[in-house]
Amino acid sequence: MLLMSNILFSVFNFILGAVIGSFLNVLIYRIPKNGSILKPPSHCPVCGHRLKWYDMVPIFSYIFLKGKCRYCGAKISARYPLIEALTGFAFVGVGLRYGWSLQFFEYITFSALLITVAFTDIFDGVVPDIVVIPGATMGLVFSLLRGKAIFLSSIYGMLFLFGFFVLVILITRGGMGEGDATFGAMIGAFLGFKFSVAMLVIAFIIGAIVGILLITVFKKKGEDAIPFGPYLALSAYIMVLFGYKILLFYFKLFAF
Ligand SMILES: [Zn+2]
Structure with a gap:
């Protein structure tokens, strides 16, 4: 049954x-x-x-x-x-x-937002504010519904990812777009602080693997800029499905 x-x-x-x-x-x-x-x-x-x-x-x-x-x-x-x-x-x-829960509605909303931004980034190289600003607001509202601690974690997640990308933009002078910062803020609002940190690590791992494949197998040149939004979207979705398992695995590796 x-x-x-x-x-x-x-x-x-x-x-x-x-x-x-x-x-x-x-x-x-x-x-x-x-x-x-x-x-x-x-x-x-x-x-x-x-x-x-x-x-x-x-x-x-x-x-x-x-x-x-x-x-x-x-x-x-x-x-x-x-x-x-x-x-x-x-x-x-x-x-x-x-299952049938508040988080179900939260994460199908999040998935729809991730898909929209990933593909506007792939096809047109843009992360539309008209998607990520209401998106971040929705993420905060959902986390507020789940309690004060989760809401605070969402704020920290937003600040962490936004701050990280602003720092990267300042240091590399354009190695990443400002879209990555606003997209990051939206993702942080949904994932909270811990998941946001893990999401970023996974995004860079996937980005590195795909980058190496593109250069070695498909003979792309390193200068061909590849938008980072799709990697953020994919790893954010991975966190939605497997976040707790990934964090547990991490703590087992490093905690003694
Ligand atoms: Zn026609």
């Missing part, structure tokens, strides 16, 4: 995530262009034809239309169904970890 209800809960969460993901696609596409989120209604960017609801069913429409516009046949970017599926899986992970 437990397994069955877990499966149903996960299916529900995947669908919820895919629907939210299709909204995130709109944010990711429109915010860096400073366009309105609500107007104009969704349309094909090539022929301008207005899309009907059945052209916009997350994931399925892309598959049924074989990745082409129903009206003009222009190719639709695979990023749309991929971001929908990614958001679906992210929500499933949060559901399996936290």
Whole structure:
């Protein structure tokens, strides 16, 4: 019975995530262009034809239309169904970890924010204030709901990550963007202090591994700047799912 209800809960969460993901696609596409989120209604960017609801069913429409516009046949970017599926899986992970709880709502909200910023950073190199400022506020509100100690930890997490990136920016003179600082502040608000420290370590480890792979396997040049936002987003999500295990492992290694 437990397994069955877990499966149903996960299916529900995947669908919820895919629907939210299709909204995130709109944010990711429109915010860096400073366009309105609500107007104009969704349309094909090539022929301008207005899309009907059945052209916009997350994931399925892309598959049924074989990745082409129903009206003009222009190719639709695979990023749309991929971001929908990614958001679906992210929500499933949060559901399996936290069940039906306040933290479930906190961390699906956080996941949606992480995905939005990771992809505006990848596609357009921007971390939009219009996402991270309300995002940080939501993180603080959720932590306040969980008590004063957690709220204080969120404040320290924000200050720690924001301060860290400001310091890096000052020292390296532009090695990292100010977007990393504001994105860091938002992540700190959700993760609290301890998880923020671990998140940063993991982000640098993943960044180093990917960097080495890009240079050795894909022969990229070291100067090609790679946005750091996606690494922050990925390691923040890893902390959401495995944070306690990671901290426990760390203390076992170094405590005696
Ligand atoms: Zn079209």
